[in-house]
Amino acid sequence: MIREGDEPGPVFVILEGWACRYKILPSGAxxxxxxxxxxxxxxxxxxxxxxxxHSIQAITTATVATIPxxxxxxLMADHPAIARxxxxxxxxxxxxxxxxxxxxxxxxxxxxxxxxxxxLYLRAYSIGLVTDGEVALPLSQLVLADALGMTSVxxxxxxxxxxxxxxxALRRGSLDIIDPVKLIQIAGFDENYLHxxxxxxxxxx
Amino acid sequence: MIREGDEPGPVFVILEGWACRYKILPSGAxxxxxxxxxxxxxxxxxxxxxxxxHSIQAITTATVATIPxxxxxxLMADHPAIARxxxxxxxxxxxxxxxxxxxxxxxxxxxxxxxxxxxLYLRAYSIGLVTDGEVALPLSQLVLADALGMTSVxxxxxxxxxxxxxxxALRRGSLDIIDPVKLIQIAGFDENYLHxxxxxxxxxx
DNA sequence: CGGCACATTGATACCGATCAATCGGGGTGG
DNA sequence: CCACCCCGATTGATCGGTATCAATGTGCCG
Numbered sequence: 476m477i478r479e480g481d482e483p484g485p486v487f488v489i490l491e492g493w494a495c496r497y498k499i500l501p502s503g504a505x506x507x508x509x510x511x512x513x514x515x516x517x518x519x520x521x522x523x524x525x526x527x528x529h530s531i532q533a534i535t536t537a538t539v540a541t542i543p544x545x546x547x548x549x550l551m552a553d554h555p556a557i558a559r560x561x562x563x564x565x566x567x568x569x570x571x572x573x574x575x576x577x578x579x580x581x582x583x584x585x586x587x588x589x590x591x592x593x594x595l596y597l598r599a600y601s602i603g604l605v606t607d608g609e610v611a612l613p614l615s616q617l618v619l620a621d622a623l624g625m626t627s628v629x630x631x632x633x634x635x636x637x638x639x640x641x642x643x644a645l646r647r648g649s650l651d652i653i654d655p656v657k658l659i660q661i662a663g664f665d666e667n668y669l670h671x672x673x674x675x676x677x678x679x680x
Numbered sequence: 681m682i683r684e685g686d687e688p689g690p691v692f693v694i695l696e697g698w699a700c701r702y703k704i705l706p707s708g709a710x711x712x713x714x715x716x717x718x719x720x721x722x723x724x725x726x727x728x729x730x731x732x733x734h735s736i737q738a739i740t741t742a743t744v745a746t747i748p749x750x751x752x753x754x755l756m757a758d759h760p761a762i763a764r765x766x767x768x769x770x771x772x773x774x775x776x777x778x779x780x781x782x783x784x785x786x787x788x789x790x791x792x793x794x795x796x797x798x799x800l801y802l803r804a805y806s807i808g809l810v811t812d813g814e815v816a817l818p819l820s821q822l823v824l825a826d827a828l829g830m831t832s833v834x835x836x837x838x839x840x841x842x843x844x845x846x847x848x849a850l851r852r853g854s855l856d857i858i859d860p861v862k863l864i865q866i867a868g869f870d871e872n873y874l875h876x877x878x879x880x881x882x883x884x885x
Numbered sequence: 886c887g888g889c890a891c892a893t894t895g896a897t898a899c900c901g902a903t904c905a906a907t908c909g910g911g912g913t914g915g
Numbered sequence: 916c917c918a919c920c921c922c923g924a925t926t927g928a929t930c931g932g933t934a935t936c937a938a939t940g941t942g943c944c945g
Binding site for chain 4: 583584625626628629632647
């Protein structure tokens with residue numbers, strides 16, 4: 476969708492499917508820095524920068540809306556509520572990035588995997604991607620590895636460990652959280668960084 | 681300066697000294713997610729979020745300006761140029777965070793250290809903290825370790841390696857870049873993510 | 886039906902953590 | 916003024932977690 480070095484164009488909003496931000500190092504290694512799910516958008520104000528410093532790619536087939544710069548500007552100017560919502564979304568994206576830095580720096584591989592699964596579960600939940608405790612997660616082990624700074628081989632072993640521990644099971648395309656408490660405990664997960672304001676009385680997650 | 685869980689207050693701007701954002705894990709481990717130097721500010725719009733998801737601490741004695749929410753809002757509304765500058769600064773902060781994720785995930789410890797030194801050198805340079813190729817870097821090895829996801833013991837060994845390689849030397853409080861080309865090569869450093877628009881004809885950095 | 890990408894498992898190497906001890910320097914109290 | 920003390924830096928020995936290399940299994944799609 477966007478390549479590093481490109482000139483920033485219109486703002487993207489994911490309507491359907493999954494995408495990710497990533498960088499490729501000279502060595503050829505890839506590091507994914509964010510997953511984007513329906514409702515997520517690329518940075519507003521990107522136009523302020525001369526060129527992109529990372530790439531964005533669809534993980535699944537996806538439908539994406541593009542909002543031209545001019546439309547965006549009038550939208551932000553004329554509708555304060557929309558502007559607020561976009562700034563808030565931006566802040567949460569940043570918060571998620573910070574939590575990824577924490578994961579990469581100070582969590583073991585099993586904690587990292589568990590933590591990411593907790594995050595993705597909640598994000599997927601809040602946009603209605605969860606049915607019967609199962610989440611549609613179209614992420615291959617190779618993609619997970621590139622997001623978590625590990626090898627796909629090692630991701631595989633960690634997933635096995637989590638399965639044997641009875642915490643969660645990740646099958647082709649869907650995540651099954653078996654024991655939420657155990658998973659959260661392993662991850663050391665604190666959802667405060669997601670700043671969810673979607674809670675309702677009936678929400679027991 | 682700010683503790684995780686606090687309610688966001690006024691916007692801070694660092695005038696002098698160094699500060700950092702960080703989180704403490706349940707295990708007691710600390711992960712630093714950003715260094716802030718004079719001219720850097722905390723997130724605008726933080727007020728949109730109900731509570732802080734991380735803490736901010738001064739590393740050295742520092743002088744900090746606080747801008748009340750109301751002042752900030754009128755400032756942004758009345759001076760488009762200032763608003764632009766703040767949005768740009770915000771975008772660059774994000775870009776730096778992304779590059780930290782890449783470092784933590786896919787760079788070896790020596791590459792990580794070299795990369796951070798390149799970044800801090802350029803940032804310090806652009807605000808005039810460099811004299812005779814020496815930068816004032818008031819960072820203890822323990823602080824560096826918490827920023828790079830390593831142990832202070834291992835940081836020490838890596839610094840020694842970089843010194844013996846003739847790339848750079850970090851003494852108490854000051855960084856001496858001996859062979860910039862070598863350091864950049866070790867780091868695999870590409871400054872594009874800093875989006876420096878300060879370049880002048882005489883700037884040979 | 887064949888091929889290909891992804892998942893799985895085993896054996897081994899190595900990087901960085903951990904534990905432990907010593908050193909050095911700057912600030913403080915006697 | 917000097918001795919002490921404490922924190923950060925340094926070095927050594929050892930352990931453990933992940934990467935790496937390699938081979939095989941498996942399901943999907945053309």
